Amino acid sequence: MSVKRTIFDYCKNHRIRLFIIIIMLILVTILALIPAQILRIITDEGINEKKIQILLTYSIFYSIIYLVIGITTFIKDIIMLSVSQDITYDLRCNMMKHIHHMNYNSLINTDSGTLEAYFNNDVNSINELFTNGIVNIFTDLFKMIGIVITIFIYSWIFGFIVLGILPILVLFTSFVRKRMMRSQLKTKAYEGNVNKVLLENIENIEQIKIDKIEEYSKEKYSLILDGHFKAAQASNFYDAIFSPIMMIIKNLVVVSIIIISGFNHNIFGMSIGMIISAISLITDLFTPIEALGMEIQTIQKSLASVKRINEFFKISIDNKKNIDNIDNINITLNNVSFSYSDKIVIDNFNLRINEGDKIVFQGPSGAGKSTLMKLLMGIVKPTHGNVLIGNRDAYDLSDNVKANLFSIVYQDPFFSDGSIYDEISLKNKNISRKMVRDALNKVGLDYIKDIDIPLISNNYSSGELALFNIARVIVRNSKILFLDEMNSKIDPVTSKQIIELINEIAKDKTVISINHYGSILDNARIINVNKS
Numbered sequence: 001m002s003v004k005r006t007i008f009d010y011c012k013n014h015r016i017r018l019f020i021i022i023i024m025l026i027l028v029t030i031l032a033l034i035p036a037q038i039l040r041i042i043t044d045e046g047i048n049e050k051k052i053q054i055l056l057t058y059s060i061f062y063s064i065i066y067l068v069i070g071i072t073t074f075i076k077d078i079i080m081l082s083v084s085q086d087i088t089y090d091l092r093c094n095m096m097k098h099i100h101h102m103n104y105n106s107l108i109n110t111d112s113g114t115l116e117a118y119f120n121n122d123v124n125s126i127n128e129l130f131t132n133g134i135v136n137i138f139t140d141l142f143k144m145i146g147i148v149i150t151i152f153i154y155s156w157i158f159g160f161i162v163l164g165i166l167p168i169l170v171l172f173t174s175f176v177r178k179r180m181m182r183s184q185l186k187t188k189a190y191e192g193n194v195n196k197v198l199l200e201n202i203e204n205i206e207q208i209k210i211d212k213i214e215e216y217s218k219e220k221y222s223l224i225l226d227g228h229f230k231a232a233q234a235s236n237f238y239d240a241i242f243s244p245i246m247m248i249i250k251n252l253v254v255v256s257i258i259i260i261s262g263f264n265h266n267i268f269g270m271s272i273g274m275i276i277s278a279i280s281l282i283t284d285l286f287t288p289i290e291a292l293g294m295e296i297q298t299i300q301k302s303l304a305s306v307k308r309i310n311e312f313f314k315i316s317i318d319n320k321k322n323i324d325n326i327d328n329i330n331i332t333l334n335n336v337s338f339s340y341s342d343k344i345v346i347d348n349f350n351l352r353i354n355e356g357d358k359i360v361f362q363g364p365s366g367a368g369k370s371t372l373m374k375l376l377m378g379i380v381k382p383t384h385g386n387v388l389i390g391n392r393d394a395y396d397l398s399d400n401v402k403a404n405l406f407s408i409v410y411q412d413p414f415f416s417d418g419s420i421y422d423e424i425s426l427k428n429k430n431i432s433r434k435m436v437r438d439a440l441n442k443v444g445l446d447y448i449k450d451i452d453i454p455l456i457s458n459n460y461s462s463g464e465l466a467l468f469n470i471a472r473v474i475v476r477n478s479k480i481l482f483l484d485e486m487n488s489k490i491d492p493v494t495s496k497q498i499i500e501l502i503n504e505i506a507k508d509k510t511v512i513s514i515n516h517y518g519s520i521l522d523n524a525r526i527i528n529v530n531k532s
Contacts, residue, residue, distance in 0.1 A: 001098060001313050003126065003306045006091045010083075017083065024076040029142040031069045033150060036280040038062045044273030084130035088123050095119060095309070101317040104380045110315065113196020118312050121191045122305035129302035137299065140288030147285045154274045158257075162285070165253065172245065176238045183235035184304035190228035197221050235301075250286035254279055321396040328390040329355050329405065329479050329510060331376060335385035338371055345371045348385075351527065355479075358511045358521045363529035369514045372529065373482055376512060377406055407478035409502075413469040420451040424471050431475045439471040443501060466498055474505055481506050483513035 011018050042058045095118065099107070148166070152159035201208065201217055208217050257279055331353040338346040345368045353359055361369040374380045375387050378394035387394040389405070397405070415423050424439065425431035433451065440448055445467055457465060473481060483502065502511065503522045511521060 001094050002310050003091065003313075004310075006094055007087055010087050010090055014083075014086075017079065021076065021079055021083070024072060024079070025139055025142065027072050028069065028076060028139055029146055031065060031072060032143050032284065033146045033281075034065050035062060036147075036150070036277045036284065038065065039280050040271075040273040040277035042273070043276050044271050080130055084127045087130065088127045091126065091309070092119060092123055095123075095312065098313055098315070098317065103316050104374065106316045111196050112199055113193065116195045116199070117188070117191045118309060121195075122188065122308050125188075125301045125305035126309070128298050129306075143288050144285055147281045151278055151281055154278055158278060162253075162282070165249070169246070169249070173242075176242050179238050180235055180300040183231055183238070184301045185307070186231035187228065187235060187301075188304050188308055190224065190231050193224050194228050197224050246286060250282070253282055253286075257282070321393075322398040323392050323396050324398050324401060326390040326392045326397070326401065326405075330390060331394075331480075331510070332388045333372075333375070333385070334388070336375060336382045336387060337384040338368070338375060338380065339383045346375070346382075349529075353510060353512070355510055356508060358506075358513070358524045360513045360521060360524045360526050361529050362526055367529045369529050370484070373484060373512065373514060377408070377482065378402060404476075405478060406480050406482060407473040407476050408482040408484055409466065409469050409473060410484050413465050415455050415457050415465070415468070417454050417456055420448065420453060420455045420468075423455040424451075424468065424475060426472065428476075435475045436471070439474040442474060442505070443467040443471050445471065463498070470498065470501060470505070478509070480510045480512070483511065 038058050038061060042055060042062070099115070102110075148159065148162060151162050197220060201221065208214060257275065331351075333349055333351040336346055336349045337344065349368075349372070361372060363369055371380070375382060376394060378387070378389075378397050381395040389397065420440075421433060421436050424436045436451055440446060440451070445464070455468065460468070481502070499521060507522075513521060513524075
């Protein structure tokens with residue numbers, strides 16, 4: 001997937017809307033050339049020949065044309081706003097799908113600030129590509145071409161003069177474009193770092209206050225902001241000088257026409273009406289050129305974002321076989337090794353886990369207990385060897401199989417402030433409200449009567465949040481249950497109560513645990529994990 005593919009798919013599925021946009025662009029371009037022609041007629045036939053009827057008629061027509069231009073532009077902008085929203089919606093959906101398919105190593109190596117910048121800053125910049133960028137720049141270019149052709153019709157001499165000025169404008173525009181592009185890429189890179197540091201400060205605000213390191217955090221954030229400011233200022237500088245220089249050139253051209261025509265209005269072979277019309281066209285010619293300054297900045301900003309998002313789509317994804325069936329749930333680890341870059345975490349590990357076994361991994365920090373759990377769940381692929389569930393590779397199992405097969409009680413359970421029913425059922429339509437209520441009663445949360453209120457984490461203790469997490473496990477009724485140090489932040493008494501609850505609900509299940517109290521699991525088998 002890529003940004004280009006997302007846009008192509010949208011255009012393919014919305015051909016009529018695309019056709020309407022093209023028609024509107026043509027109309028706006030043609031209509032923009034008419035007012036200058038009306039001025040010529042008003043001057044030559046209405047004012048010079050003193051024909052009041054012509055003067056009044058064309059004056060009214062002149063006003064109506066601008067009204068039609070306004071209405072046409074309004075319709076075009078409304079359609080483009082809808083198109084840009086649809087495309088950015090599709091793009092974000094495709095990006096989220098890509099995240100879901102990213103392999104574990106790629107995911108953990110991409111920080112949250114950078115991901116946030118992709119989804120917000122970069123996608124919003126691409127949105128501007130359609131609302132204020134590429135369509136407007138095409139409209140302005142078509143206007144410029146029409147104006148130059150009209151001026152040539154008036155006077156070949158005047159046409160070549162205007163044509164001689166355009167290369168200067170093109171070169172200057174190209175000069176600005178290249179430097180804007182470099183500045184925008186730097187700005188985008190800094191935006192990810194700004195978001196990252198901000199999120200770090202928010203997530204660790206308690207620790208920052210306890211350790212009294214507010215000044216250190218402020219200095220780190222200020223350093224990143226300073227780099228972002230300098231990169232943005234470079235882009236703003238080129239944007240700031242573009243319009244004034246264009247305005248100066250425009251005024252010099254207009255003043256030159258007036259002075260030369262004042263001495264000899266026949267020098268260009270044009271009537272007074274044509275000269276006035278030509279001045280109007282020159283003004284109309286420079287107006288889109290001046291607008292190109294903002295549009296170029298928007299386009300360069302958007303192209304920088306397109307480049308970044310395309311790089312995001314190139315991040316490695318899982319290449320799975322998506323196996324949809326297994327013959328049994330016995331687990332075998334055959335000569336399994338795993339490394340993060342050059343760091344060996346698991347080395348030639350062998351283990352057989354039969355259906356219904358209760359396994360407890362123990363060992364020092366960094367020994368690879370959590371990595372073993374990820375290997376068993378098929379989140380990561382072994383560097384060497386294989387992890388089999390039945391006779392199928394755990395890594396190649398489809399997401400549906402894994403969702404039905406595994407449940408996990410996390411050390412830090414994730415809740416997104418949805419209703420209690422939604423958080424426990426995870427919006428699985430097969431899980432009824434009665435099942436959720438029964439699960440809450442079973443884990444000792446029977447005092448909760450309303451399951452439609454939000455489950456706000458800050459309103460509950462660590463022990464209660466662990467019980468909510470266990471309720472999730474109960475309603476899913478998975479065959480393999482993982483305990484990921486889920487009692488490390490809970491007092492010993494509550495931890496033992498939770499283990500007793502696990503013993504009750506997991507009598508016929510396979511349980512794989514990493515925790516300090518795992519040894520009190522019924523019939524637990526202790527597996528010491530130690531790289532040395």
